[in-house]
Amino acid sequence: MPYDDGLWSIGELAERAGATVKTVRFYSDRGLLPEAGRSSGGHRRYGPEAFDRLRLIRSLRALGLPVPEVERVLDRDGVLEDAVSGQLREVESQLTALRWREASLLLLRDCPPGERAERLRLVGAVASPPDTTALARFWRRTLPVRLPARTVATVLDSVVPRPPREPSPAQVLAFARLHELVTDPRLRRPEFRPAPPLPDGEYRPEVLYEGLAEAYTLASAQEHAGRRPGDGGALDCFVAAYAHASGVRDTPVFRRRLVGLLARHSGPVIQRYWKLAGGLFAPGEPVLGALHHHLSVALCAEVEARTG
Structure with missing residues (x-):
């Protein structure tokens, strides 16, 4: 009382x-x-x-x-809104972690028994949710050392997929395999390093990557419109990026030479990276590896048609 x-x-x-x-x-x-x-x-x-x-x-x-x-x-007045927003961000982060754990468990539960140990090893090497530090480090080693920092940042934003907030078991497996690929210690050996996009010392990297960004943007728009990369300006812009970076003109001779250069640059490691990463990008988000491949195929077809 x-x-x-x-x-x-x-x-x-x-x-x-x-x-x-x-x-x-x-x-x-x-x-x-x-x-x-x-x-x-x-x-x-x-x-x-x-x-x-x-x-x-x-x-x-x-x-x-x-x-x-x-x-x-x-x-203090006015702090509640900031505090609630911060708490919402933390809750979303926790939910994303739980969704990754759920998808990982489903992946292990539903896979054939003979694959369970291998998948457990792969998934166990990645945090939930995973971060992309290892992927960014892989590309920093792959990109030319003379590339300006702002260009590197732009490239990384385009080639490193953000982990999905609500991943499927297949996406969990793809990310785990992608992480294993980019952290393979053998990649530090000279024979495993990707070839430069153009002969070293014969081109300006900044000009090349800025031109390629424009070409990929055009190619993405053309694909969304139902057109092939070779139908219009995307292919010409793609070739022009390599020509301008090399300080030469876009000619039929250069295009034949570029076909060979592109074939050497797209080694097995880069090809596997894009095969695994393709399904991790958000729907409608351009996948540079796929766009690059489509433009390269279109260039090869054009050169073969001219010489055939």
């Missing part, structure tokens, strides 16, 4: 709020619950303001906000 002054002891406040005395004391010691006074024996006394504050604190904690965030919300 409350005292005649209408205030409550710590036990009475806890009982009214449905909390434990230990909880009320914890928040009170941190200065989150306003005291209305002290009893003659020096015990804390609380009023309705403390009761309302305690209910607010418990609501915030029920949403997952840590105590320091609760303190920020109580101390």
Whole structure:
């Protein structure tokens, strides 16, 4: 029962709020619950303001906000929206991790028994959800060392797939195999390094990659329109990127030479990378490896038609 002054002891406040005395004391010691006074024996006394504050604190904690965030919300106006947004981002991250774990478990449950050990090894080497550090590192080793940092960043955004938020078991397996591919220590050996897109020292990498970006954009638009890469400007832009980077003109002779260069550059490692990565990009997102392959095939067909 409350005292005649209408205030409550710590036990009475806890009982009214449905909390434990230990909880009320914890928040009170941190200065989150306003005291209305002290009893003659020096015990804390609380009023309705403390009761309302305690209910607010418990609501915030029920949403997952840590105590320091609760303190920020109580101390300053306008912080609640930021705190809730941050909590939503954390929850989304946790949900993505759970979805990857679920897809990984489904992958292991539904695969043939003879493949389970191998798939378990692959999946166990990747975090849930996975990060793309190893993939970015692979491309940094593959790209020309003279490429400007801003161009490297643009290329990485285009060639490194973002892990899907709701992956299928097949996507989990593809990412695990992709991770295994790019972390293979043998890739550091000279014989496993991809060939440069043009003979080393004979071209300007920045000009090449900026021109290729334009060609891939055109090719993607043409494919969405139901047209082949060789039907229009995408193929010409593709060839022009290599010609301008080399400081030469786009001629039939150059196109024949470029066919051979493209065949040497697209080695087995790069081909496998794009085979595995293709299904990890979002629907409608251009897959540069596929666009590059389509443009290369279109160029080869054109050259063969001219010389046939």
